[in-house]
Amino acid sequence: MARTRRGELHDFGDGRGPVLSRNHPNGGGFVEVTAHVDDDAYIAPSASVKEGAAIYGNAMVMDSAIVAGGVLEGAVKVRHHAKVLGGRISGRAEIRDDSVVKDDALIFGSPVIMGKSLIEKQAKIMNSARIVSGTVTDKAEVGGEAIISSGAKVAGRTMVAGKTEISGNVIVDGDSFIEGIDEIDGVLS
Incomplete structure (x- = not known):
């Protein structure tokens, strides 16, 4: 690999070919020079940070996770094969497994996004x-201790709060507000 004072050429395997990158001092993972990562953050040796991403505080990008755009702030953890392709994630949030966060999604507090979840648009x-x-998409909001699982989709301007659990082959869309319901399971549209 060619080296310069600013870094070395590294191929992230995303079809762009080699781009100027450097190893992060805390963990050794590759960080493209267009990205910003605080020294207190941890970037694992197999993790990647690229395409203008910004990571502040003691956030951790672990395993083979990818952060390509977007902002991480605080004690956020991105792990396993998760991808952050946009949005803003802060607090003690955890993105893991094969989950994807993209577009202008906003995640804060201490939620956990796991499995094969998709958080997109302005969710x-x-x-x-x-x-x-x-899946949580469009301008939908999920908070409190709510659980969205097993293929359920929350879309539109729906708000889910409290201890509500939505699971199974359910799509909740429109201008709905759901709170305090123990469980919605099955087919609902």
Whole structure:
């Protein structure tokens, strides 16, 4: 690999070919020079940070996770094969497994996004919510201790709060507000 004072050429395997990058001092993972990563953050040797991403505080990008755009702030953890392709994630949020966060999504507090979840567009996930192989899209908001799981999709301007659990082959769309319901399971559209 060619080296310069600013870094070395590294191929992230994303089709762009070699780009100017450097190893992060805390963990050794590659960081493209267009990205900003605080020294207190941890970037694992197999993790990647690229394409203008910004990581502040003691956030951790672990395993083979990818952060390509977007902002991480605080004690956020991105792990396993998760991808952050945009959005803003702060607090003690955890993105893991094969989950994807993109576009202008906003995640804060201490939620956990896991399984094969998708958080996109202008969705908001907050408080202690759990998204387990579910989708939250459009301008939907999920907060409190709500759980979206097993293929459920929350879309539109829907707000889900409290201890609500939405799971299975359910699509909640429109201008709905759901709070305090123990469980929605099955087919609902």
